[in-house]
Amino acid sequence: MYLNKSHRPVWAEINIDAIRANLLYVKSKLPPDMMIMGVVKADAYGHGAIPVSQELLKLGVEYLAVSNIDEAIELRNAGLSSPLLLFGPVESPEFGKLIQFNMFPTVFSFEYARELSESYRYRGVFPKVHIKIDSGMGRLGIPVDDALLEVEQISKIEGMIIDGIYSHYPSSDDDIEYSEQQTLKFTKLIADIKRLGIKVRHFHISNSSGIFNLPSSFSDPYTMVRPGLCLYGYSSQKNPEIQNSMSLKARVAAINKMKQGQTVSYLRTYKIKENGENIAVIPVGYADGIPTILSNKLKVRIKNKLYPNVGRICMDYMMVSLGQNPEKIQIGDEVTVFGEGAASVEYFGKLCHRIPYEVTCAVSKRVPRIYTRKEDERKAVE
Numbered sequence: 259m260y261l262n263k264s265h266r267p268v269w270a271e272i273n274i275d276a277i278r279a280n281l282l283y284v285k286s287k288l289p290p291d292m293m294i295m296g297v298v299k300a301d302a303y304g305h306g307a308i309p310v311s312q313e314l315l316k317l318g319v320e321y322l323a324v325s326n327i328d329e330a331i332e333l334r335n336a337g338l339s340s341p342l343l344l345f346g347p348v349e350s351p352e353f354g355k356l357i358q359f360n361m362f363p364t365v366f367s368f369e370y371a372r373e374l375s376e377s378y379r380y381r382g383v384f385p386k387v388h389i390k391i392d393s394g395m396g397r398l399g400i401p402v403d404d405a406l407l408e409v410e411q412i413s414k415i416e417g418m419i420i421d422g423i424y425s426h427y428p429s430s431d432d433d434i435e436y437s438e439q440q441t442l443k444f445t446k447l448i449a450d451i452k453r454l455g456i457k458v459r460h461f462h463i464s465n466s467s468g469i470f471n472l473p474s475s476f477s478d479p480y481t482m483v484r485p486g487l488c489l490y491g492y493s494s495q496k497n498p499e500i501q502n503s504m505s506l507k508a509r510v511a512a513i514n515k516m517k518q519g520q521t522v523s524y525l526r527t528y529k530i531k532e533n534g535e536n537i538a539v540i541p542v543g544y545a546d547g548i549p550t551i552l553s554n555k556l557k558v559r560i561k562n563k564l565y566p567n568v569g570r571i572c573m574d575y576m577m578v579s580l581g582q583n584p585e586k587i588q589i590g591d592e593v594t595v596f597g598e599g600a601a602s603v604e605y606f607g608k609l610c611h612r613i614p615y616e617v618t619c620a621v622s623k624r625v626p627r628i629y630t631r632k633e634d635e636r637k638a639v640e
């Protein structure tokens with residue numbers, strides 16, 4: 259399952275040990291009975307949903323969450339049988355798949371819950387859902403202020419099992435006061451729901467930043483948290499306790515000794531100033547997830563030294579200046595574009611005005627993911 263060598267000249271290395279350490283750190287922040295729903299949408303933020311989910315479940319994560327049906331089916335087809343929540347909307351022709359692959363859909367209104375439950379009844383099963391409440395995200399969900407009646411209506415649908423009710427923070431990383439107001443409103447709604455005797459297994463609101471900034475999001479009445487970003491080791495505000503888990507790597511494809519006046523790449527934005535400047539060609543470009551806005555800005559690591567990208571980043575290549583003395587660098591040497599010893603995902607993102615989520619999600623499908631862990635290294639040595 260876990261390989262530690264790529265046979266392609268560009269790959270994303272995923273450090274499973276880092277993900278494990280991040281999860282253990284998150285657990286250490288939470289009360290022992292707090293359940294964890296690992297968020298693995300968008301192919302685990304680009305890290306590979308199947309291997310990441312396997313690891314998370316092995317470490318005691320109870321639930322997984324994805325955005326859409328295809329992501330959920332991918333996990334089921336890989337043999338993962340944990341409870342699985344779908345955040346996004348599902349259209350009625352796909353309702354059958356919710357049952358077939360045993361997932362919890364999110365319901366956003368009574369109308370939607372009713373339509374869904376009819377389809378379940380038709381197939382002879384009880385609907386099992388999570389209800390989404392909008393407590394201040396301004397996106398999907400029943401508005402918190404008048405949610406009680408609608409939740410009650412949903413609860414009265416024949417056979418309806420409410421496995422969870424949840425809400426989401428838009429600003430748990432940078433607006434604590436707003437987030438606390440949200441939590442307060444949602445907590446009050448939960449009290450009302452309980453007072454009406456409506457049976458609900460789980461209440462959850464916290465994402466990664468909530469776990470670091472908002473203790474009220476993981477204490478009574480909350481039973482579960484939904485971390486994503488922090489498991490992969492990134493944060494919107496510097497957090498030294500967690501470790502980046504993805505490094506984008508490649509191998510030098512060619513080294514060209516250039517002459518004064520020659521230019522490098524499209525639009526000829528880089529001109530060679532002195533004879534003998536060595537330009538390395540790295541086979542990774544914007545189709546792999548490196549935006550062209552980083553042209554002439556990004557530095558990559560080769561053998562523990564950083565070298566600047568020169569000239570415009572192409573679809574499949576970028577060029578790097580090795581200066582006059584590249585003798586130690588050869589074709590086939592490993593290059594780190596971001597991660598380990600090069601720009602962090604956060605810094606890479608800052609350079610191109612992207613949040614860390616975008617950086618790892620943008621590493622395209624054609625880039626193979628290679629999983630490393632200490633055990634493998636031991637095996638390789640033995």
Ligand SMILES: *Cc1c(COP(=O)(O)O)cnc(C)c1O
Pocket residue numbers: 297299345426464465466467484485486487488
């Ligand atoms: C993506 C997402 C999360 C995880 O958020 P992070 O900031 O990555 O921890 C949690 N809940 C919902 C509804 C989400 O869409």
